Each structure stands twice: as C-alpha cells, then as structure tokens.
Amino acid sequence: MARDSTRSRVHAAVLLLVMENGYGQLTMEGIASRAGVSKQTLYRTWPSRSAVLFDALLGRSGGEDVEVPDTGDLAADLEALILATVEEMTDPPMNRLLRAVTADIQSDDPLASELSTRLLAPQLDAVTARVARAGITDPEEAVELLYGAVLHRWLLRTRPFTTAWVKAHVARTLRAFDRH
Amino acid sequence: MARDSTRSRVHAAVLLLVMENGYGQLTMEGIASRAGVSKQTLYRTWPSRSAVLFDALLGRSGGEDVEVPDTGDLAADLEALILATVEEMTDPPMNRLLRAVTADIQSDDPLASELSTRLLAPQLDAVTARVARAGITDPEEAVELLYGAVLHRWLLRTRPFTTAWVKAHVARTLRAFDRH
DNA sequence: GCCCGAACTGGACGGACCGTCTCGTTTGGG
DNA sequence: CCCAAACGAGACGGTCCGTCCAGTTCGGGC
Numbered sequence: 430m431a432r433d434s435t436r437s438r439v440h441a442a443v444l445l446l447v448m449e450n451g452y453g454q455l456t457m458e459g460i461a462s463r464a465g466v467s468k469q470t471l472y473r474t475w476p477s478r479s480a481v482l483f484d485a486l487l488g489r490s491g492g493e494d495v496e497v498p499d500t501g502d503l504a505a506d507l508e509a510l511i512l513a514t515v516e517e518m519t520d521p522p523m524n525r526l527l528r529a530v531t532a533d534i535q536s537d538d539p540l541a542s543e544l545s546t547r548l549l550a551p552q553l554d555a556v557t558a559r560v561a562r563a564g565i566t567d568p569e570e571a572v573e574l575l576y577g578a579v580l581h582r583w584l585l586r587t588r589p590f591t592t593a594w595v596k597a598h599v600a601r602t603l604r605a606f607d608r609h
Numbered sequence: 610m611a612r613d614s615t616r617s618r619v620h621a622a623v624l625l626l627v628m629e630n631g632y633g634q635l636t637m638e639g640i641a642s643r644a645g646v647s648k649q650t651l652y653r654t655w656p657s658r659s660a661v662l663f664d665a666l667l668g669r670s671g672g673e674d675v676e677v678p679d680t681g682d683l684a685a686d687l688e689a690l691i692l693a694t695v696e697e698m699t700d701p702p703m704n705r706l707l708r709a710v711t712a713d714i715q716s717d718d719p720l721a722s723e724l725s726t727r728l729l730a731p732q733l734d735a736v737t738a739r740v741a742r743a744g745i746t747d748p749e750e751a752v753e754l755l756y757g758a759v760l761h762r763w764l765l766r767t768r769p770f771t772t773a774w775v776k777a778h779v780a781r782t783l784r785a786f787d788r789h
Numbered sequence: 790g791c792c793c794g795a796a797c798t799g800g801a802c803g804g805a806c807c808g809t810c811t812c813g814t815t816t817g818g819g
Numbered sequence: 820c821c822c823a824a825a826c827g828a829g830a831c832g833g834t835c836c837g838t839c840c841a842g843t844t845c846g847g848g849c
Contacts, residue, residue, distance in 0.1 A: 432816085432825065453716040456806060467827045472808070528715035531764070535712035536633040541766055549765060570758075570781065573767070577757030578750075584711070584760065585729060586721055587753070601750065605785035612796065612845080636835060647798045652837065 431474040438464045439471065440485040447482060448522035452529030455482070479533055479540050486530065487547060495555040503563040507599045510556065511579060515590045518583055531584070564608040574602050611654040618644045619651065620665040627662060628702035632709030635662070659713050659720050666710065667727060675735040683743040687779045690736065691759060695770045698763055711764070744788040754782050 431439075442464035446455055455478050461468045475481045498506040517523055534541035553572055561568040578598055582588055611619075622644035626635055635658050641648045655661045678686040697703055714721035733752055741748035758778055762768055 430825085435826080451716045457808085458806060465827095467829090468808085469810085469828090470826055473825080532712040532715035535708040536631050545765055545767065549767075553767075567781075569768075570778070573758045573761050574754060574781070577759070577761035578753045579757070580764065581753050581757035581760050584764070585725055587725065587729075587733075588749075598750070601747075601754070601785040605781040610796085615797080637837085638835060647800090648837085649799085649839085650797055653796080 431470070435464075435466060435470060436474070436488075439466060439474075439481060440488050442466075443478075443481050443485045444489065444526070447529045448526050451525050452482070452532055455529070457481075479537050482529070482533065483540055483544060486544075490548065495551050497555045497559040499559055499562070503560070503565075504599055504603060506559065507575065507603075508596055511575065511595050511599060512592065514576075515579060515583075515595065518579075519590060565603070566607045566609055571602060571606050574605065575599070578602075611650070615644075615646060615650060616654070616668075619646060619654075619661060620668050622646075623658075623661050623665045624669065624706070627706050627709045629705075631705045632662075632712055635709070637661075659717055662709065662713065663720055663724060666724075670728065675731050677735045677739040679739055679742070683740070683745075684779055684783060686739065687755065687783075688776055691755065691775050691779060692772065694756075695759065695763075695775065698759075699770060745783070746787045746789060751782060751786050754785065755779070758782075 439460065443455070443460050446459060446463055457468060457471055457478055460466075460478070460481060461471050464471075471481070475484060498509050500506055518527060530544070534544055553576070556575075557568045557572045560571050565571050575598075579590075582590065588594075619640065623635070623640050626639060626643055637648060637651055637658055640646075640658065640661060641651050644651075651661070655664060678689050680686055698707060710724070714724055733756070736755075737748045737752045740751050745751050755778075759770075762770065768774075
C-alpha cells in the first residue's frame with residue numbers, strides 16, 4: 430500500500446516525536462508535518478496514532494533476534510540482562526517512549542495484545558528458555574517475578590535502580606525456586 | 610474555593626465517567642455536563658482532567674484507613690490480601706479506572722509522585738509493616754516482589770489470575786526471604 | 790431578613806486537532 | 820513512454836480545548 434520511503438519516514442518521525450515530547454503531545458498532523466507527508470497518506474495506511482507508533486516499534490525491532498547471555502552462570506547472566514534492561518528503561522528518550530507505549534496499551538486492547546505477542550512474548554520467552562535450561566522449575570513464574578519487581582519499581586517510581594539492588598534481587602528471586 | 614456540593618458532584622461524575630468509558634473518552638466538557646456544572650467552575654478549581662480524577666480518587670479513599678489482616682499466619686494473610694487486590698483489579702469498572710490512572714501517570718510526573726505518596730505508599734507501607742512484624746528481612750523488597758508479579762500480569766496481560774496462582778506466588782515469594 | 794462578596798451558570802470565543810474529501814501532481818514498473 | 824497507484828496540498832465540519840464575559844445564586848455576618 431504505502432511506499433517504503435513513506436513508511437520509513439513516518440516511522441522515524443513518530444519515534445522522534447514520542448521520544449521528544451511523549452505520547453500525549455503526539456498528533457497525526459504533527460507526524461504528517463514532521464515526516465513531510467500529507468495527512469491523507471497517513472490515514473491511508475494507519476487508522477490512528479497508536480497504529481503508527483506500534484508499526485514503528487515493530488519495524489524498529491523486527492529484524493534483530495532476541496539475545497540472552499548464557500555463560501553457564503545463571504545469576505550472572507540474569508544480572509547482566511536485568512542491568513541492561515534497567516539501563517534502557519531509564520535512558521530518558523527511551524523512557525519517554527516506553528511510558529508512551531505503556532499509557533497507550535491501557536486503553537487499547539487489540540493494540541495491547543498484539544504488542545504483547547509480537548514484542549514482549551519473544552523477549553520473555555527467550556529469558557524463560559534460558560532459565561529453564563538452568564534447571565529452574567516453573568521458569569515462567571521465575572521470569573515474572575524477575576521482571577515484575579523491575580516493572581513495579583519503574584512504573585510506580587518507588588525507588589531508584591542500583592547495581593546492588595539488581596544483584597540482590599536476582600539472588601533473592603532464584604532462591605524462591607527449586608532446581609531439578 | 611469550590612463549594613462542597615460542587616466538589617462532590619464533580620467527584621461523582623468523573624468517577625462514573627471513567628468507569629463507564631475509560632480515560633480516553635474523558636473530557637472536561639463531559640465532566641461539566643455530567644456533574645451539572647459549568648466549565649468555568651471546573652477550571653476554577655482544577656487545571657486538567659488529571660487533576661479532577663486524582664482529586665476524586667483522593668476524596669474517595671481519603672477517609673478509610675488501610676487495613677491488612679493479621680491472624681498470625683503470614684502466608685494466609687498475604688494470600689487473602691493479594692486475592693482481594695486481584696479481585697478489585699479485575700472488576701471491570703475498577704479495572705478501567707485503574708488503567709486510566711496508570712495511563713495518566715505515565716506522562717505527568719508531579720501527578721505520579723503525589724499519587725504515589727498519598728495513595729500507594731500508605732497501602733504498601735501497611736503491608737510492609739505486616740511482613741516486617743512476621744520477622745521477614747528486607748520487608749520492602751518482599752512487598753515489591755509480591756506486588757511486582759501481580760502488576761506484571763495485570764499490566765502486560767500475560768496470564769489470567771487464579772486462586773492457585775496467588776497461593777503458589779505467595780509461597781514462592783516468602784521462600785526468597787530469611788526470617789530472623 | 791437583608792446585604793455583599795464569593796461562587797456559580799450559560800454562552801461565546803479563537804484555536805488545535807480530528808477524520809474525510811477533492812483535485813491535481815509525482816512516481817516507477819511494464 | 821504510459822498509466823495506475825501513491826502522494827501532496829488544502830479545505831471541510833466537527834469536537835474539545837482553555838479563556839472570557841455578563842448576569843445569577845448562594846450563604847455567612849450584621
């Protein structure tokens with residue numbers, strides 16, 4: 430439907446705009462003008478700003494495969510993973526982008542489920558596989574506990590992230606699970 | 610500034626509207642008309658729909674004290690607590706209300722911190738105190754783990770809540786912590 | 790009970806963005 | 820080179836924004 434050049438210009442524009450001003454300020458007219466594209470072209474391909482943002486996100490991370498470290502030391506690997514995650518989440522532009530998406534999926538069920546299955550699930554599944562490989566029982570629950578606390582701290586802004594906390598958190602979480 | 614009758618009519622209206630249609634459909638003009646109040650009156654007291662919603666939330670739960678069961682059996686008490694939380698979170702109108710607030714605090718830092726300190730912190734502190742009373746080390750972290758997984762499951766809509774899961778989750782979380 | 794200021798109503802205002810439409814122009818594969 | 824698909828420019832009525840004004844009601848103090 431849309432030309433590749435149009436699509437990529439729109440993707441770049443929407444990501445820039447969200448990282449600059451957040452999701453609240455994002456408008457279709459703003460995207461169109463920033464991408465140098467007419468509103469008509471925008472609406473021809475995407476029904477809403479949610480759709481544009483989501484499509485841009487998919488296009489951005491569609492190519493790269495999910496990579497989870499596996500050195501044999503589960504705790505160290507998880508620490509590295511969580512540290513990388515935390516660093517990405519707290520980087521200001523990415524923070525704005527993530528919060529935009531978080532806000533967005535609260536009032537858009539189809540968007541939430543597609544984002545969940547196509548972006549989140551692959552990432553979580555890869556971590557789950559790594560945890561399962563180490564012999565942890567209930568690996569899904571372990572991953573949920575692992576990321577749950579991170580999400581809690583990030584979303585509710587209760588306490589800041591530190592390396593010491595990440596290490597203690599990983600150690601504690603692993604203590605909750607048996608190995609067969 | 611505002612008369613009590615005005616304030617309470619606005620509070621009732623905004624809560625009803627959010628529970629009916631979600632936050633995305635909430636407008637100042639809608640609140641004004643539903644509350645039988647002029648826009649001028651609305652803007653005289655509250656600067657934005659966020660402020661109205663937040664004020665309504667505070668007014669709704671300002672009176673009641675936070676209550677955490679304490680039968681002596683920590684696991685049972687936490688199960689009851691989490692089950693009650695989960696039930697509230699999944700009740701459709703309350704679900705819409707919570708998601709509205711969640712979406713809202715993503716793009717409004719002052720609102721987020723005020724909500725956190727005045728609504729969230731008291732609740733979490735009460736649970737933390739209950740956990741600490743049972744001799745758990747790092748009670749704050751225990752509570753974070755406990756609610757983190759719930760938040761993860763609710764926010765990312767990965768898996769549904771069941772009584773069995775809540776029980777297993779509480780048991781697992783407690784296993785991660787020492788008692789002195 | 791009346792008075793006066795504070796609080797409120799109702800409506801109008803320009804402005805931003807919405808989503809749709811028309812019409813003329815560009816693009817690129819056969 | 821040709822033609823259909825894709826695009827740009829811009830106008831449209833509509834909703835909600837936030838502010839302003841002029842007239843009305845409320846309620847505590849003398």
